Amino acid sequence: MEREVYRLREKRIGVSLERNLRPFARVREFTAVRLVENGKVGSALAEGRDEGEALRLARETLRFSREEDYELPSGCRARWNRTFEANVEDIAGELSALADELGEEDISLSGTVELITRRFSVESTAGADVDGAYSLVKVWLEVGGKVPFQLSGGFASWTGLRPLVEPYLGLVGAPGEVKPPKGSVEGVMAPVSLYPLLLGAVLWKFRGSTAVKAPEMVAKEGESIASPLVTLLDDPRDEGSLRYVKADDEGVKAGRNVLIDAGVARGLLWDSYTAWKAGRESTGNGIRIGERIFDGPHNMTLAPGRKGLDALIGEVERGFLALGVRGANTLDPTTGDFSVVVTPALVIERGEIKGFSRFELRGNVWQLLKNTTGVGKELARIWLDEGLSLSLPFLRTEVIV
Amino acid sequence: MDASRVVELALSLGAEYAEVREERLIRTEITGSDEISVSARSTGGFGVRVLAGGSWGFVSVNSPKDLEWAVEKAVKLAQVSKGNVKLADVKPARDRVRSGMRVKPPEVPLDEKVEAVKELLNALPEASRKAVKYSDFSGIKRLITSEGTEIEWELSGISLEANLAVSSSGRSSWLFGLTGSVERGFEAFDDMRERVLTEIQGQMKCFLHGKRPRLRDVPVLLSPYFAGMIAHEALGHLAEADELPNTPLAEKLGERIAPEFVGLSDGNVEDGHGNDLYDDEGVPVKKVEILKDGVFNEPLVDRERAYLLGIEPNGRARAESYAFEPMVRMRNTYFEPGDWTFEELLEEVKLGYYLVSAGPGQTGLDSSFTAGVMEGYVIRNGEIAEPILGATASGRALDALSGIRGMGKELDFENSYCGKGQIVRVSIGGPHVLFERGIRVV
Numbered sequence: 037m038e039r040e041v042y043r044l045r046e047k048r049i050g051v052s053l054e055r056n057l058r059p060f061a062r063v064r065e066f067t068a069v070r071l072v073e074n075g076k077v078g079s080a081l082a083e084g085r086d087e088g089e090a091l092r093l094a095r096e097t098l099r100f101s102r103e104e105d106y107e108l109p110s111g112c113r114a115r116w117n118r119t120f121e122a123n124v125e126d127i128a129g130e131l132s133a134l135a136d137e138l139g140e141e142d143i144s145l146s147g148t149v150e151l152i153t154r155r156f157s158v159e160s161t162a163g164a165d166v167d168g169a170y171s172l173v174k175v176w177l178e179v180g181g182k183v184p185f186q187l188s189g190g191f192a193s194w195t196g197l198r199p200l201v202e203p204y205l206g207l208v209g210a211p212g213e214v215k216p217p218k219g220s221v222e223g224v225m226a227p228v229s230l231y232p233l234l235l236g237a238v239l240w241k242f243r244g245s246t247a248v249k250a251p252e253m254v255a256k257e258g259e260s261i262a263s264p265l266v267t268l269l270d271d272p273r274d275e276g277s278l279r280y281v282k283a284d285d286e287g288v289k290a291g292r293n294v295l296i297d298a299g300v301a302r303g304l305l306w307d308s309y310t311a312w313k314a315g316r317e318s319t320g321n322g323i324r325i326g327e328r329i330f331d332g333p334h335n336m337t338l339a340p341g342r343k344g345l346d347a348l349i350g351e352v353e354r355g356f357l358a359l360g361v362r363g364a365n366t367l368d369p370t371t372g373d374f375s376v377v378v379t380p381a382l383v384i385e386r387g388e389i390k391g392f393s394r395f396e397l398r399g400n401v402w403q404l405l406k407n408t409t410g411v412g413k414e415l416a417r418i419w420l421d422e423g424l425s426l427s428l429p430f431l432r433t434e435v436i437v
Numbered sequence: 438m439d440a441s442r443v444v445e446l447a448l449s450l451g452a453e454y455a456e457v458r459e460e461r462l463i464r465t466e467i468t469g470s471d472e473i474s475v476s477a478r479s480t481g482g483f484g485v486r487v488l489a490g491g492s493w494g495f496v497s498v499n500s501p502k503d504l505e506w507a508v509e510k511a512v513k514l515a516q517v518s519k520g521n522v523k524l525a526d527v528k529p530a531r532d533r534v535r536s537g538m539r540v541k542p543p544e545v546p547l548d549e550k551v552e553a554v555k556e557l558l559n560a561l562p563e564a565s566r567k568a569v570k571y572s573d574f575s576g577i578k579r580l581i582t583s584e585g586t587e588i589e590w591e592l593s594g595i596s597l598e599a600n601l602a603v604s605s606s607g608r609s610s611w612l613f614g615l616t617g618s619v620e621r622g623f624e625a626f627d628d629m630r631e632r633v634l635t636e637i638q639g640q641m642k643c644f645l646h647g648k649r650p651r652l653r654d655v656p657v658l659l660s661p662y663f664a665g666m667i668a669h670e671a672l673g674h675l676a677e678a679d680e681l682p683n684t685p686l687a688e689k690l691g692e693r694i695a696p697e698f699v700g701l702s703d704g705n706v707e708d709g710h711g712n713d714l715y716d717d718e719g720v721p722v723k724k725v726e727i728l729k730d731g732v733f734n735e736p737l738v739d740r741e742r743a744y745l746l747g748i749e750p751n752g753r754a755r756a757e758s759y760a761f762e763p764m765v766r767m768r769n770t771y772f773e774p775g776d777w778t779f780e781e782l783l784e785e786v787k788l789g790y791y792l793v794s795a796g797p798g799q800t801g802l803d804s805s806f807t808a809g810v811m812e813g814y815v816i817r818n819g820e821i822a823e824p825i826l827g828a829t830a831s832g833r834a835l836d837a838l839s840g841i842r843g844m845g846k847e848l849d850f851e852n853s854y855c856g857k858g859q860i861v862r863v864s865i866g867g868p869h870v871l872f873e874r875g876i877r878v879v
Contacts, residue, residue, distance in 0.1 A: 054679060056522060059514035060495040062760055063503065064482075082479040084499040093477035100467075100475040100551055128517050144683065148858075180683060249471070249566060250602075327476045362799035363807040366829070370602065370609050375829055377799070377807050396831075396879075 038072040038108045040160035041087060042285060042324060050150025050174075051128045053135060059124055060150075068327050069094040072108055076101035077309075081327035109308035109318050111164020111287030118280045119171040122151045122194035130197050138205075144180030147187075149173065149197065152419070156285070164287020170280040174419040175200055183208040183380045183392045185359040188228050190278045190417040190425070200416075203345060207357065207382055207389065214383050214391030216437060222355035222409060223397075223435045224348050224384075227416035227428040232364030233374055235336070235426070237401035238268065240369035242295045244306035244321075244331045248313045253370060255301040262405035265341060268296040270305065270321065271427070272334035278417050278425035279334045283320065290320035290334060296405075307331040325422050337427040341411025348410050348432050350387040356437075357382040357389070361397075372401035399435055407434040438504040443485055444583040446505065450512040452487040454524060455583040457504075458717065459483050460759040462576035462592065465542065469554040470568040475547065481576070484759040487511045492520035497760040525743035525750050529585035530719050536593040538622030542573035545623045557599060557630050562641050564601035564612075572596045578759075586719035594619045594862070597629045599637055603644055612640040612811070613796070617852045619862060620708050632851075639793055639812040647813075647826025650878050656789035656842070657830070657876040658782055658816060658869060661849040663808075665771055665865035666795045668701055669855065671806040671834035673770035676703075676727045676735075677753070678742035680765075684802045685835055689733045690746075695838035700773030701728035703737060703753075710852035710862040711768030715752065718763055722752035727770075731838075739765050757859035767855065771867030775844025782843055782871045784819035790878050791816050792830055804834040810878065830878050837875025845869035 045065045052058040068081040069090040078101060080093030127149050135145040155169040173191040178184070179201075185208065189200040204226075225233075240246055240253070241261075247254040255261060262268075270293040272281045284290045286308050294302045306314070307322035310331045323332040349357060361376040368374070379394040412430035419425050438446075440457050447455030461481035468474045482499040485507045494515030496507040550571060558569045578590040596617035603610055614636035616629045659667070675684040686694070695701075704724030705712040713722050718740050726734050738746060739754035742765060754763035783791070791814045798808030810828040814821045850866030 051517070055682075056492060056520045057518040058493050058495070058762070059517045060762065061507075061510055061514060062497045063499065064497075064760065065499050078475075080477040080479075083481055086479075089479050093479060096547070097475040097477055100473055100547070102472045124514065125517055132518070327478055328474075362801065362805075363797070363809075363829075364799070366797045366807075366809045368610065370611075375809075377805075377831070379801070396829075 038161045040070040040108050040158065040164065040286065042068040042156065042158050044154065044156045046152065046154045048150050048152050049124055050148060051124060051131055052148040053131050054146045057128050057132060059128060068324065070108070071095065071098060072106065073098055075103040075105050077106065079327045106309060106312050108160050108162040109286050109288050110162050111158065111160050111166065112283055112289040113165040114168060114283040114289065116168045116282050119153050119169045120193055122173065127151070134197055134201065138179070142181060145177060147175070147177035149175050151194065158283065158285065158287035160287055166283040166287045168281055168283065172278040172419060177201065181208065185380050186228065188418050190419045192276045192278060192280065192417065204359070211391050214393055216381065216393040216395035217354055217356055217383055218437055220434065220436050222352045222432055224352065224355065224357040224430055224432045226357065226359050226430055227418065229358040229361045229378070230428055230431055231418055231426050232361060233367055233401050236367050236369035237372040238295070238336065239332065242304050244304050244310040244314060247304060248310055254304065257301055259301045260299055261301045261402065262296055262299045263408035264299040265408045265411050266296055266299050266405050267294070267339035269294045269337050269339065270333040270335060271337050274335060274337065274427065276415065276417060277335035277427065278419045279423065281334055284322040284334070285324035286318070286322035286329060288318045288320045288322060293319050293321065305331050305333055323424065333424060335425045335427055337415070338411070338429060338431065340413050340415050340429045342413050343410050344413060345430055348412055348430055349384055349389065351410065352384045352387060352432070355384045356393070357384060367401070374399060374401065395437060397435060397437060404433045404435070408432065409434060438501060440483065440504070440579065441581055443504055443508050444581055446508045447485070447487045447512060448583055450509065452489045452512055452515070452583070454488040455486070457483055457485050457581050458756070458759050459579045460576065462574045463543070464572065464574040465547070465550065466570065466572040467550055467554045468568060468570045469558045470566065473551055473554065475551065482759045483507060484756065484761065485511045486762055487515050488522060488524070489515035490519055491522050492516070492518050493522060493762070495762045522741050523744045524740040527720050527740065527750055529582070530715060530721070531587050532715070534588065534590040534714050536591045537620040538593050540623040541593050542575045542595060542623065553626055557633065560634055561599055561601060561637060564603045566602040567599070569599045580717065580719050582719060588715055588719055593622065595622065595629070597633055599633050601637060603641065605645060610644050612637050612644065615853060617710060618708055619710060620712060636794060643812050643824040643826050647824040650790065650825045650828045652788065652790070652815070654874070656786050656871060656873045657878060658786060658789065658791045658871045660793045661866045661868060662851045663792045663795050664870040665850065665867045666808060667806060667834050668772050668867055669767060669770045669863065669865050670800040671804045672701055673703060673727070673767045674800065675802060675804060676737050677765045677767065678736045678738045678746060680802060681736055685804060686733055690736070692733055693731050694733050694835060695728055695731040696841060697731045698775065699728055699731050699838055699841060700726065701770070702726050702773055703767050703770045706769045706771070706848070706850055706864060709769035709850060709864040711864055713768070716754045716763065717756045718754040720750040720752045720754065722768065725751050737765055737767060739763060755861050757861055761859045764857070764859065766857065766861050767863055769850060769864035771848065771850070772844055772870055774846050774848055774868040776846050777843040779845055779869055782845060782869055783816065783821070785842060785871060786816040787818055789816045790814065790825065791821055792878070805832070806834060807831040828878050830876055832876045837872055840872045840875035842871040842873040
């Protein structure tokens with residue numbers, strides 16, 4: 037019998053601000069076991085440190101599996117530690133000071149800032165011997181005032197909140213509500229409005245499981261799929277990545293995996309099982325969500341361009357800056373079609389922000405990437421609680437409103 | 438350390454109030470698509486919340502060995518800042534809440550559950566990809582507070598969902614059906630399966646035969662589920678006391694905000710997903726008449742907000758699990774029924790839409806909403822006519838309330854979930870509601 041044991045200890049310590057400061061700490065530990073016996077796979081998870089319970093449950097599920105000749109992947113040996121500390125008093129102090137400062141300008145602030153430290157190990161009879169740890173700061177803020185918006189961000193070290201918040205605060209001092217732009221215009225998508233659209237569509241087109249289940253819909257290597265300005269990759273070893281790993285959750289070596297290179301489709305994301313189904317090798321993209329393994333990105337990154345935000349805005353004749361989108365869950369990941377409400381949108385005319393607005397925008401994710409006219413040079417880091425991270429710049433594209 | 442000693446330790450360290458929630462659950466998940474996949478999960482731990490110096494501190498851990506550390510840490514965290522939190526008084530409760538399920542998940546062999554998933558999978562219409570997910574849980578939850586509350590719940594739940602990727606004539610779409618129960622067990626599985634099938638079949642009809650909506654500014658008749666979505670998403674969230682200060686309902690308590698015949702409530706309903714006897718602070722769950730005769734009558738509160746607003750706690754502090762602090766949440770939110778039959782509401786519409794099933798969408802705290810229409814039809818001369826496809830319904834619920842023409846007399850609910858940082862079970866439903874204006878379908 038083959039056996040893989042995955043252990044995770046995740047500690048979150050942080051502060052929520054909602055009327056009062058609300059400090060918290062959450063420690064979650066679990067052991068997940070995957071068994072392969074006579075070609076059948078069983079998997080289970082037990083919270084706490086009870087490996088025996090996880091094993092017992094995994095054995096119960098074995099008999100329902102289809103008999104296949106899948107084997108656990110050949111694992112690697114890897115060790116790393118990118119952990120750091122942040123004092124909860126410092127986090128609380130900074131959040132509180134920011135709220136006071138904004139309050140003087142009649143802008144409310146609520147949200148959560150937390151330091152997350154994840155330590156995990158993978159051991160398997162197929163040779164995985166992985167022990168890694170990383171910390172990150174996750175920030176989620178709701179900024180009120182005349183132009184309310186939400187900010188998601190993160191850091192690979194504790195640098196305080198200002199670097200995340202300041203670029204936006206300057207923007208929302210817009211004069212007042214104005215009419216939305218109409219017709220063919222340029223839209224600058226802030227990372228927080230870009231990722232809900234991009235993630236679902238990219239996952240559908242670049243996962244190995246799509247190649248297995250719907251091969252006609254997966255990205256084809258060499259296919260021109262986006263503007264030459266667009267390079268998209270998964271890069272878990274980027275020092276700034278919030279999820280910083282040298283091996284995936286199956287113990288397979290993880291590294292840079294280019295999905296779109298200067299607009300042209302290249303690689304796909306494979307975990308060991310999906311790769312086995314397709315007769316390929318894992319790319320080190322086995323991502324564990326609970327007791328299951330998925331083929332997905334560790335740190336999906338849209339490679340930064342050369343333009344600062346000022347230039348991205350300053351070059352727009354007629355358009356908008358999207359600080360948020362509502363309804364992104366209406367995205368059809370298979371086609372990339374979406375219909376959202378852009379709110380708040382800062383309306384741009386001749387390179388200057390004229391005011392804020394809100395309007396419906398219908399479009400297609402792949403068309404947005406094809407019509408890209410500029411990519412920002414700064415990467416915003418975003419943590420998703422499934423355990424994935426994103427690194428995205430501002431992106432400017434042509435749309436029809 | 439024993440859970441009951443937690444509160445004593447917290448008080449000895451300087452806390453004014455302490456509570457510990459313990460949870461132990463076994464979960465099973467079965468997914469069926471090209472193949473059947475079964476997995477199991479054992480979850481459990483402790484959530485310790487203390488109030489010290491007017492500030493909260495919260496710590497969750499998995500192991501009883503870490504409980505002492507959790508208590509000490511929670512008290513230290515509460516001391517990070519000085520606060521002014523006070524709690525509305527409640528009478529301590531001592532109770533054991535039993536599950537109402539007749540056939541609980543652990544009593545059903547795994548093989549039988551797998552067969553049930555296979556049957557639903559086979560009963561679904563043909564699609565390029567289809568998947569069924571069944572999940573259940575069972576176990577216990579305990580709450581002990583420093584005020585003498587000791588409640589133990591027997592927890593059980595079943596959830597069933599199906600999704601299909603369909604394509605036809607160059608178009609593609611995802612169809613989705615979801616139901617579940619925390620009160621009816623495996624004895625109700627056939628009913629749950631039929632609900633999911635009916636939902637999927639309606640969506641499939643619209644996908645295959647629907648056309649893009651062309652009518653503008655016409656009356657819209659909403660099904661119980663669609664009306665419930667607006668009641669919950671665009672109105673209910675505004676009445677949650679933690680959200681209230683940032684919404685148009687702030688400072689509107691006691692003011693008329695809707696026509697006199699409009700009522701909006703949140704409470705336990707038949708087989709409601711959000712049903713309970715007590716909330717996670719041990720407060721008995723009351724029916725809350727959010728809008729009564731068109732007047733903003735009562736917000737949803739936890740003990741902290743009840744004290745602030747000077748009202749009685751109404752049992753709306755809910756936590757996703759032991760790992761989270763309780764926060765103000767809805768349970769089952771619905772428009773109060775009127776006196777119209779469905780046929781009478783339909784006859785009232787010469788040209789308009791009947792929206793049956795809402796897809797993904799989003800709402801804002803200004804009561805604005807946008808939702809995809811998964812199943813909808815044109816109404817012509819009081820009769821349901823051709824299906825529509827690719828439609829989105831949007832509006833601002835507070836404005837739309839004045840456009841309500843009539844409410845159905847029968848209630849129906851669908852069991853669903855609500856995410857607000859934490860995911861909790863809720864029911865979405867109510868009566869059919871006819872809006873003469875205020876909802877835009879494009």
